Amino acid sequence: MQHMRQVKGFRVVITGKGGVGKTTLTSCLSRLLGQRGIKVLAADEDPQMNLPYALGLPVDQASAIVALSQNPDYIEEKTGARPGKSFGALFRLNPNVEDVVGRFGVRVDDNLSLLVMGTVVQAAAGCLCSENVLLDSVLNYLALRDEEAILLDTQAGVEHFGRALSKGFSQCLVVSDLSFNALAVARHAAELARQLGIARIHLVVNRYRDEAKDKLQRFAEATGTDTQQLFDVIHTLPPEPRFEALEPDVTRILGMDSAYVAGLNAVADDMLAFDRQRQELAANAGNEGGKG
Numbered sequence: 001m002q003h004m005r006q007v008k009g010f011r012v013v014i015t016g017k018g019g020v021g022k023t024t025l026t027s028c029l030s031r032l033l034g035q036r037g038i039k040v041l042a043a044d045e046d047p048q049m050n051l052p053y054a055l056g057l058p059v060d061q062a063s064a065i066v067a068l069s070q071n072p073d074y075i076e077e078k079t080g081a082r083p084g085k086s087f088g089a090l091f092r093l094n095p096n097v098e099d100v101v102g103r104f105g106v107r108v109d110d111n112l113s114l115l116v117m118g119t120v121v122q123a124a125a126g127c128l129c130s131e132n133v134l135l136d137s138v139l140n141y142l143a144l145r146d147e148e149a150i151l152l153d154t155q156a157g158v159e160h161f162g163r164a165l166s167k168g169f170s171q172c173l174v175v176s177d178l179s180f181n182a183l184a185v186a187r188h189a190a191e192l193a194r195q196l197g198i199a200r201i202h203l204v205v206n207r208y209r210d211e212a213k214d215k216l217q218r219f220a221e222a223t224g225t226d227t228q229q230l231f232d233v234i235h236t237l238p239p240e241p242r243f244e245a246l247e248p249d250v251t252r253i254l255g256m257d258s259a260y261v262a263g264l265n266a267v268a269d270d271m272l273a274f275d276r277q278r279q280e281l282a283a284n285a286g287n288e289g290g291k292g
C-alpha cells in the first residue's frame with residue numbers, strides 16, 4: 001500500500017464577528033497542529049495583520065512583514081499591471097503564483113509557516129483590480145497545495161466569504177461568543193459556508209460559560225435557528241484569563257495547563273478525524289472509479 005500522508009489538502013477557514021477570538025484560535029491551533037507533527041501554513045487575510053504577533057514572531061520581524069496585497073512589485077510581476085495604474089489595462093487573470101509561499105512565507109518554527117495575504121478593500125463589488133486578481137490566484141493556488149494544513153484567519157464579518165470559501169476550503173470554524181450579535185453573524189457565516197459547499201462547519205463558542213449556556217438556546221428560539229442542522233458540530237472554549245498577560249504571543253498558552261488548550265485539542269481531533277474520513281472516502285471513490 002502506498003504511503004499515506006497524514007494530512008493532505010486539509011484547508012480550514014476561520015470566520016466570525018469582530019473580536020470573538022478568531023486570531024487567537026488560529027494561532028494556537030496552528031501551533032498545536034504543528035506540535036502534533038503536521039506541517040501547517042497559517043494564512044492571514046485580515047488587513048489588520050494580527051496573526052504574526054499572535055503567533056509569537058518577534059515584534060521587529062512581524063512589523064516588517066508586507067502583505068501581498070500591499071506589494072505592488074509582486075502584483076505587477078504576476079498580473080502585468082501595477083496597482084492603481086491598471087485602469088483599462090489588460091492583465092493576466094490566472095497568473096502562476098507557485099512561488100508565493102517560497103518567496104513570502106515566513107518560517108515560524110519547523111512545522112509552521114505564515115503567509116500574510118492582506119485584503120483588498122473593494123471600491124465596488126467585484127472590482128477587477130490587479131490586487132484582487134493576485135489574491136484570488138493565491139487562494140486558488142493554496143487550494144491545490146496538499147503538503148500541509150492551511151488555516152486561513154479572516155477579517156471580521158462575512159464579506160470575504162465568497163472569495164475565500166469557494167476555493168476548496170473543506171472545513172470552516174465559525175467562532176462566536178454567546179452574545180446575540182456574534183451568534184447572528186455566526187449563523188449568517190454558516191449559511192454562506194453551507195451554500196458554498198463547505199463539507200464540515202464547526203461552531204466554536206469561545207469564552208463559553210456554563211452559567212450562560214441557555215443564551216445559545218435563547219438565540220436559536222428567538223431566530224428560529226436549528227443549530228444542530230446549521231452546524232455539524234459545536235465545540236466550546238472557556239475563558240482563558242491568562243491571554244491578557246500573554247498577548248500578543250498567545251500561543252505560549254500551549255505550554256500551560258489550560259482548559260482552553262484542552263478544548264482546542266478536541267477541535268483539532270474532530271477536524272483531523274473528519275479529514276481522515278474524507279480522504280478514505282475519496283480513496284474508495286477513486287478505486288471504484290477505476291472500475292468504470
Ligand SMILES: Nc1ncnc2c1ncn2[C@@H]1O[C@H](COP(=O)(O)OP(=O)(O)OP(=O)(O)O)[C@@H](O)[C@H]1O
Binds near residue numbers: 154155156247
Ligand atoms: N477564550 C478566551 N478567553 C479570554 N480572552 C480571549 C479568549 N479568546 C480570545 N481572547 C482575547 O480576546 C481579544 C480578541 O481576540 P482575537 O484578536 O483573537 O479576536 P478576533 O476575532 O481575531 O478579532 P478581530 O475581528 O478584530 O480580528 C484578544 O485580546 C484575545 O486575547
Ligand SMILES: [Mg+2]
Binds near residue numbers: 046154
Ligand atoms: Mg483577528
